[in-house]
Amino acid sequence: VNVCSAPLARAVSIKEIARLAQVSHSTVSRALRHSPLVNPETAERIRRIAEESGYCPSGPARSLVTRHTETIGVVVTSIADPFHADVVGGIEEAANERGFSVFLANSNADPERELRVVRSFQQRRVDGLIVAASRVGALHLSALSRMRIPIVLVNNQHPSEFVHSVAIANAQAAREATRHLVALGHRRIAYIGDRFGYQSDTERFAGYRQALAEADLPFEPELVVHGNGKPDGAPPAVARLLALAAPPTALFCYNDMTALGALRYLRSCGLRVPEDLSLVGFDDLFLAEYTDPPLTTMRQPMWQMGRAAARMLLDLLEGSATVDNVQMPAELILRQSTAPPRRRHG
Amino acid sequence: VNVCSAPLARAVSIKEIARLAQVSHSTVSRALRHSPLVNPETAERIRRIAEESGYCPSGPARSLVTRHTETIGVVVTSIADPFHADVVGGIEEAANERGFSVFLANSNADPERELRVVRSFQQRRVDGLIVAASRVGALHLSALSRMRIPIVLVNNQHPSEFVHSVAIANAQAAREATRHLVALGHRRIAYIGDRFGYQSDTERFAGYRQALAEADLPFEPELVVHGNGKPDGAPPAVARLLALAAPPTALFCYNDMTALGALRYLRSCGLRVPEDLSLVGFDDLFLAEYTDPPLTTMRQPMWQMGRAAARMLLDLLEGSATVDNVQMPAELILRQSTAPPRRRHG
DNA sequence: CTGAAAGCGCTTACAG
């Protein structure tokens, strides 16, 4: 016989243990919360009885009176995306350290689903919300701010006094990555962006242009193409670049997933990286170290960003938050996918 | 001024909207739940008022009386691990479809943390639990079954009538993978297992031995080494194999992460895959398609396994579960990391 | 169809 699907035994409540201990349930409540307002010996006795009877306090009942749930909601576009998986890991770790549990939901980048999910979190009375890399902030800001709970955005700052965020300095990081290519001698550097209009893409693109301008390199619109942030978005974009009369000698990608797709496509075209073409990614997913050649990329401290977001939210909840937007450091990781361009005319 | 960290405005309750609608709060409750016991017109009016006043029902209050939370807890060893990320994605998707939210927690493979996390889920009164690829089932089964809520294990069956599980036929899958190597002509095939004693490892090892036996190939203990399920666990294990007087010509790995580490280490030794050595992984993480060469591997339908686990749990909750252990199909994916062995003596 | 009452499991003033 299967005990698991049997009707749930009613969990023992504070009342039950009050009966056992021959005190009022108020006293039990105090003893369990270690209130100083109860005789140490009876408190001890009560706790022992609670322990023995397998008492487990009811979160829902408690939060009904305390008006908070020690719970946060996190919505990501896709948990299967390694970037988000890492961020969520950091969030969970930091939340857990402070006694919070996390609700996780996928939005699949679908604004409607996103809104549904947020609404369900609202019913569950999460104390706060973390939204990672989506456009929800832009689309539904008013709906969100109406919720009147703290929200922190990861990699998706929104120019508003209503939301908080943690991100890296995207423009600056992209500029640094592009500079690296310039320093190697590349003059025709392509940018493979993301076609969904994320703010991070806009900023990285801006950084790319800045680096070009600094080096007095012309900005060539034909060198800017768009993927979809995933490996399969890269081939068509790369193909367009390769078909140019004067193809680029280096590719700077919006993220590592795009770089991964580009790398594989280049290989399938018989092109070698970095001998024929240099490639730089963005994120430093763990797999960047395992590609062949290992990928030069701009590292985002994803796990730390998750931790920072959770801590910021928790600080907000206890009113001790000091800043509204934290900016994390990015770091260029030099590996083997970049090299000086081949001389054109030996 | 920042509205988010301002004290929370008390959410409008059923009582408040009762006042607005000039009815009792019982009637409001009924109208909101679409009970037939209320006049359609007043019901409509009540709903409109609720809508306008931004009413959002309180989950905690509701579950206090209904005695369930429409919530499930999922604990994974590491959300940053792509296998788990995918499983969690499937769980969340299926749960969401049926109105459930999911609490996610990492155990870091630490039994104590695992237990703490499960206890916190218990306080939050989750309706059920999914535990993915951990030893919690083995270590804490009694503590778990005492919770008296349904639990389903993913890839971690436990020989007990108390738990439910979804998994693949590990032994059979490993046998098939090994057979593929045998069919290519390999006679010295190594197994790089996992050192943590997971049941899945034990089963895959058994399958490997079965395939050897079937082919009348001797089982050589020296050809069995252990990694840690991650890329960095592979190099020492592979090094030991390479140092053998008669090294293997093919490597069958416990999982893709191990294969990834092995691939990279082999490359660093100047060995080519599959020319010098064949390599097969297990899982078919998305990255298996992007290694160089792309990895031959045994696919586990991770997302589907997550969906199946969630559905099984939900079925258990509504008493409609039909099976206790679902077995998902695995599939050998042939790519370019395997080939016939090189002839030893030309 | 509707309302008053009781109760879910807790916390916390209030009054000893």
Add this chain to the structure above:
DNA sequence: CTGAAAGCGCTTACAG
């Protein structure tokens, strides 16, 4: 130090 009371926001018999 302790208990009785009220209340958190809901649902649901029970009695009109």
